Amino acid sequence: xxxxxxxxxxxxxxxxxxxxxxxxxxxxxxxxxxxxxxxxxxxxxxxxxxxxxxxxxxxxxxxxxxxxxxxxxxxxxxxxxxxxxxxxxxxxxxxxxxxxxxxxxxxxxxxxxxxxxxxxxxxxxxxxxxxxxxxxxxxxxxxxxxxxxxxxxxxxxxxxxxxxxxxxxxxxxxxxxxxxxxxxxxxxxxxxxxxxxxxxxxxxxxxxxxxxxxxxx
Numbered sequence: 001x002x003x004x005x006x007x008x009x010x011x012x013x014x015x016x017x018x019x020x021x022x023x024x025x026x027x028x029x030x031x032x033x034x035x036x037x038x039x040x041x042x043x044x045x046x047x048x049x050x051x052x053x054x055x056x057x058x059x060x061x062x063x064x065x066x067x068x069x070x071x072x073x074x075x076x077x078x079x080x081x082x083x084x085x086x087x088x089x090x091x092x093x094x095x096x097x098x099x100x101x102x103x104x105x106x107x108x109x110x111x112x113x114x115x116x117x118x119x120x121x122x123x124x125x126x127x128x129x130x131x132x133x134x135x136x137x138x139x140x141x142x143x144x145x146x147x148x149x150x151x152x153x154x155x156x157x158x159x160x161x162x163x164x165x166x167x168x169x170x171x172x173x174x175x176x177x178x179x180x181x182x183x184x185x186x187x188x189x190x191x192x193x194x195x196x197x198x199x200x201x202x203x204x205x206x207x208x209x210x211x212x213x214x215x216x217x
Contacts, residue, residue, distance in 0.1 A: 015052075015056070015058070015061060018052070018061060018065075019052040019053075019054075019056075019061070022052050022061075022064070022065055022068070023051050023052055025068075026047060026050045026051055026068060027047075027051075030043060030044075030046070030047035030050075033047045036048060036051055049064070050064055050067070050068045051064075052064055052065075079096035079098060079112055079198075079200045079211070081094055081096060081114070081202040081205050081206045081208075081209065082094070082096070082114045082206070090205050090206040090207060091204050091205045091206070091207045092116045092117060092142070092144055092205040092206075093116075093117060093118055093120070093201075093202065093203050093204065093205060094114050094115060094116045094117070094118050094201075094202050094205055095114070095115040095118040095124065095166065095199050095200070095201050095202075096112050096113075096114050096199065096200045096201075096202065096211075097112065097113045097114075097115070097124075097126055097196050097198075097199045098110050098111070098112055098196065098197050098198045098199070098200075099111045099112070099113065099131070099194040099195065099196055099197070100194060100195065100197045101192045101193065101194055102128070102192075102193045102194065102195050103192070103193070106192065108190070108192055110197075111131065111194060113146070113147070113148060113163070114146070115146055115163055115166050115167060116140060116144035116145070116146070116167065116171070117140065117142075117144065117167050117168040117170075117171040118166055118167070118168075118201060119166055119167065119168050120201070120203075121166060122213065122215060123215060124166055124199060124215065125162075126162075126163070126196040126199065126217065127158070127159055127162045127196075128193065128194065128195040128196070129148070129150055129151075129155055129158070129159045129193075129194060130150060130151040130152075130155055130191060130192070130193050130194075131149055131150060131151065131189060131190075131191065131192050131193075131194050132149065132150050132151030132152070132155070132188070132189055132190075132191040133149065133151075133183055133184040133188025133189050133191075134149070134150055134151065134152050134153045134155070134156050134181065134182070134183050134184075135147060135148065135149045135150070135156055135181065135182055135183070135184060136148050136150070136153065136156035136157045136159075136160050136179065136180070136181045137160075137179070137180055137181075137182075138160050138164060138173075138175070138178060138179045139173065139178045139179075139180075140167065140171040140172065140173055140178075141170075141171045141172075141173055142171060144171070146160055146163055146164065146167075148160050148163075149184065149189055151191045153181040153183075156181060157179070157181065160179065195217070196217045197216070197217055198214055198215065198216050198217065199214070199215045199217070200213075200214050201213050201214075201215075
């Protein structure tokens, strides 16, 4: 006798949809583990633990989804291509770099710096720095820009000068007129040491919100 079909608004139906989508994601991540119940290795045991089963309760399902997302912590951070007042629209190729507090106990959020007209290098060397209330800004030929907030003007300039080598030479400008510094008004930003954790490359800028590739540091 065939099992009765789940009603569209029932938990059983919702769980089925959630289970299929979540388990596909788990299997893609653990594609090197061929068996769903392979517990011979640590990764095999994790895959088995993360998979949602038919008999799992709503709480068990939610716990597995949350723990899997935390396990993939770097992938849960999202970047979005930014926009500048540019002559050719919003299709500026760019690299979005996510920075995070180096203190593992910190509750500070993640910070993103964009490099417009990125030259496409897949393994960039991105510096750590001390974030703060002083800023430096380098404006390129099409008015796109790199901006860094750091603990001092010198620190902000140091970071920009390390990032500027990744800008397509056709858009680079002379620092004397286009590299400026200042300080954030008001209370400013908390000073923390940050390090890059991931870089997302958008070959067509804001015309496509899905990065072409990701690089992990």
